[in-house]
Amino acid sequence: MDNSALLNGIKQLQENISGLNTRVLKVENSEVYILYIPHICDGVKIRDALITPILQYSKNDPISPKIIMESVIYAEEVKYENQLNKLTDYLLEGNSIIMVPNFPEYLIINTFKVDRRNIQSPEVESSLRAPRDAFNESLDTNLSLIRYRIKDSTLKIDMCKVGRRTKTSVAVLYLKDVTNNKFVEEVKKILSEIDVDGILESGYVQKYLSNKNATLFSQIGISERSDSSCAHILEGKLCILVEGSNIALTLPQNFIDFLDAGDDHYESMYWGIFIKDIRIMSIVISLTLSSMYVTIVAFDPDVLPSQYIFALAASRIAAPVNAVIEAILMEIAVELIREASIRLPRQIGPSVSIVGTIIIGQAAVAAGLVSPLMVIIVSLSSISSFITSDITLMYPIRLLKFLMLTLAGIFGLFGFIMGLTIVLVKICSITSFGVPYTAPISPFNFKEIKNFVLNNVVLDKERPEHLHTKDKKRQK
Structure with a gap:
């Protein structure tokens, strides 16, 4: 394009993009235009890799985009383009544009830079022995953590842009010779069909990837640790990283996957068996303990020995409300304290949670409001809800606890059993990308259950059968 057309195009870009910088360089009786947005570009890189070498150009050949790319600038990522309608997108992605009058092509140089957190210890997935490197909000950093652990040429990283306005980069990672193609194709299809203004966090993508039939239980796992994500990839699952999010998504996910934690793989096999039993027990306690109390106190106290019945009656003699209202009010109070401790600043949040629970509990007992x-x-039920490593499993459990309380308060033992039946039937009816949510318990697979319980890398020689992987063997 000639100089006047170029100037008109730059003027239009400046009107469309707030904060666009245009640097004009005089080189050998010619002009070179460098366009970039300083808020998202590396100023030092632009100066050292682009401006300085271009100003030092002193050869007799007229400067052109081809010469600039091949023998002048020091940039790592450079490519040609000649479609002017893509200029705005390139600039908003953090690229610098080099244009020379009378040449239809222009250069795109990756100079993207934003302030980001350093790699820190995980906060969502706390553990004792697992590695301390956690994902942050930089997609490149997160991909490097995966590449650091999986040095395999079959590791595929498929990139796409999601969101009409945010144009968020989403990376789908999997092993080409292991992962079932059906999972890959279905995930790519769903991502390509997302038509929304913006994607700001991986939770947005998680909602689109979940089954269309609304269900409380998540079919997508979350992971903050890179070692955990790599373990899922090696199993034959997919890992999805979203630009601007420190939480990775893993799929397909079934119920027992939520009971797994990094420490189970690194500690003694016998400790892994014990702690898994504790996690299963914690889910049962969190879901049923309050409703079981209501069932026994309000409807069937005769299931207890006589001495316990008298002690229970004596403890409740001053309570002004029945057991159902008492349990619901206390559970709501605990949820209020829990939510407040999350929203408060980190320095005072834990203290408010602990002190608030103690003070409210003692005051309620002293005032004769509860037994x-x-x-x-309620305290034991609340503590049990923190034991699982993946917090997304406990959200539905905390909600269903109130359903169990309501049914037990209305129908007694029949309502308690009916509530358990509803929960179990719902769990058994869910699938995650065609994989049964209850696998390998239903359909029953003893070998997979054994491998899950033992968690011994020496004995676990095959990948899970319910994932239908191409390569079945982990080791010979």
């Missing part, structure tokens, strides 16, 4: 046993039950 001491109710405080113990």
